[in-house]
Amino acid sequence: MPELDCPNCGLRPIEEFTFGGERPSVPDRITDPLERDVDYAWMHDNVNGATSERWFHAAGCRRWLTVRRNTSLTGMTPVE
Amino acid sequence: MNEFVETILALEWHKPKPAYDVVIIGGGGHGLATAYYLATRHGITNVAVLEANYIGSGNSGRNTTIIRANYGIPESIRFYQHSLELYGTLEDETGCWIMHSTKGLLWLAHTESAMRAERARCLLNQACGAETVMVTPEEARSICPQLDLSGGGRYPVLGASYHVGAATARHDRVVWAYAQGAMRKGVDVLQHTPVTGLLRDGERVVGVETPNGPISAGLVLSAVGGNVSTVAAMADVRLPIRTHPLQAFVTNAYALGFGPIISDTELFCYVSQTARGQMLMGAEFDPQPSYSLGSSYNFLQSCSAKVTHLLPFLRDLRILRQWTGICDISTDFSPIMGETGVPGFLVTTGWGTWGFKAIPAGGEQMAELIATGRTPAMLEPFRLDRFARELPMADQGSTGTR
Numbered sequence: 001m002p003e004l005d006c007p008n009c010g011l012r013p014i015e016e017f018t019f020g021g022e023r024p025s026v027p028d029r030i031t032d033p034l035e036r037d038v039d040y041a042w043m044h045d046n047v048n049g050a051t052s053e054r055w056f057h058a059a060g061c062r063r064w065l066t067v068r069r070n071t072s073l074t075g076m077t078p079v080e
Numbered sequence: 081m082n083e084f085v086e087t088i089l090a091l092e093w094h095k096p097k098p099a100y101d102v103v104i105i106g107g108g109g110h111g112l113a114t115a116y117y118l119a120t121r122h123g124i125t126n127v128a129v130l131e132a133n134y135i136g137s138g139n140s141g142r143n144t145t146i147i148r149a150n151y152g153i154p155e156s157i158r159f160y161q162h163s164l165e166l167y168g169t170l171e172d173e174t175g176c177w178i179m180h181s182t183k184g185l186l187w188l189a190h191t192e193s194a195m196r197a198e199r200a201r202c203l204l205n206q207a208c209g210a211e212t213v214m215v216t217p218e219e220a221r222s223i224c225p226q227l228d229l230s231g232g233g234r235y236p237v238l239g240a241s242y243h244v245g246a247a248t249a250r251h252d253r254v255v256w257a258y259a260q261g262a263m264r265k266g267v268d269v270l271q272h273t274p275v276t277g278l279l280r281d282g283e284r285v286v287g288v289e290t291p292n293g294p295i296s297a298g299l300v301l302s303a304v305g306g307n308v309s310t311v312a313a314m315a316d317v318r319l320p321i322r323t324h325p326l327q328a329f330v331t332n333a334y335a336l337g338f339g340p341i342i343s344d345t346e347l348f349c350y351v352s353q354t355a356r357g358q359m360l361m362g363a364e365f366d367p368q369p370s371y372s373l374g375s376s377y378n379f380l381q382s383c384s385a386k387v388t389h390l391l392p393f394l395r396d397l398r399i400l401r402q403w404t405g406i407c408d409i410s411t412d413f414s415p416i417m418g419e420t421g422v423p424g425f426l427v428t429t430g431w432g433t434w435g436f437k438a439i440p441a442g443g444e445q446m447a448e449l450i451a452t453g454r455t456p457a458m459l460e461p462f463r464l465d466r467f468a469r470e471l472p473m474a475d476q477g478s479t480g481t482r
């Protein structure tokens with residue numbers, strides 16, 4: 001079972017967490033303020049590799065965590 | 081390609097030409113269907129379909145083969161209903177047996193709020209041309225005698241919507257039918273040809289880079305599945321897509337016939353029987369984005385626990401194999417088709433967990449867009465710029481989406 005290492009609760013099954021999305025990053029090449037807003041609101045980097053995400057421990061400590069993990073690998077493999 | 085497939089297909093695989101009118105990245109259902117309709121409907125045959133692996137090796141060969149149109153918003157229902165009708169005539173049109181079989185789909189409701197949702201679905205479906213009717217638990221049981229109406233005591237069936245036209249087809253054969261039809265008209269299908277970059281002339285995309293050298297193109301269409309963000313990034317196109325794994329599994333053969341397709345939004349699972357008699361099951365996509373094709377025991381456990389409540393006979397079966405596809409899940413759970421804002425680069429993506437049923441309509445409409453240069457009315461709601469216009473097509477009509 002994929003597990004996430006919560007700093008407050010320790011290793012817990014992924015079912016306890018809610019995915020909150022990766023941290024938004026708007027590319028610098030987009031300069032128009034309106035386009036930057038659209039990108040911030042809708043678009044995703046969808047990185048194949050190391051990424052930084054927000055997860056909410058809904059059935060645990062009920063705190064938001066920032067998780068560094070590798071999306072190329074199965075489950076919730078963290079990035080060291 | 082094994083010998084069996086080669087006998088069915090009897091195809092010549094091509095060496096790339098230096099230039100094509102249209103280059104399609106991705107030799108799955110959508111890419112090959114677009115090529116097929118370009119060649120047959122519009123006479124555009126100077127087309128290449130580039131596939132990184134073998135054709136149908138991505139999500140076209142990993143889905144649960146369900147074809148249905150009972151979606152949640154009018155634009156989607158009309159689109160998928162058109163696709164469902166095209167599937168019905170595909171065997172006659174291509175001369176290929178795709179093992180199409182109309183089965184009907186029972187969408188179960190276990191709570192009053194789910195009943196309300198299913199009633200609304202029926203009305204909207206009927207209004208938009210897809211045949212869906214409410215059935216009582218007893219009627220559901222006569223359609224599917226294996227169904228436990230008490231839901232194992234935990235999920236009692238209060239009723240169901242019955243989508244009459246739902247069907248299944250053999251997914252590989254759909255891919256091969258389109259590949260064969262397109263290649264007979266002169267389309268080149270280039271397997272084991274990954275795209276490593278895009279050729280640009282200023283802003284315009286004018287071709288693709290491959291390990292075998294560059295190929296120039298009048299127009300490049302990305303029909304890529306889970307890896308679409310990587311390809312779009314080559315054209316500096318940003319997409320509202322995350323790649324999530326979706327898992328499925330089959331059991332050994334169940335000797336008694338299992339007629340319909342069973343679907344359930346509250347349990348997030350769907351069950352049907354393959355032509356070989358195996359019971360095929362899937363659930364919602366994994367919560368974490370990932371590009372990994374790894375499967376998990378956790379999924380087998382949770383999905384089995386859910387479906388055995390409804391269909392107790394499944395407890396006596398054995399799981400034969402499981403697999404994973406990586407789905408391009410769009411933010412609003414609707415596909416994204418058409419222009420990207422970058423000249424010469426189109427996408428058909430965001431097919432998430434609902435792409436297989438849309439292959440004929442998606443291919444046909446994308447071919448019309450490429451041939452005429454105008455977005456067909458059916459695709460207008462699904463353009464990429466809908467997000468900038470604050471007009472997302474929110475439709476959680478897929479069983480796998482919360």
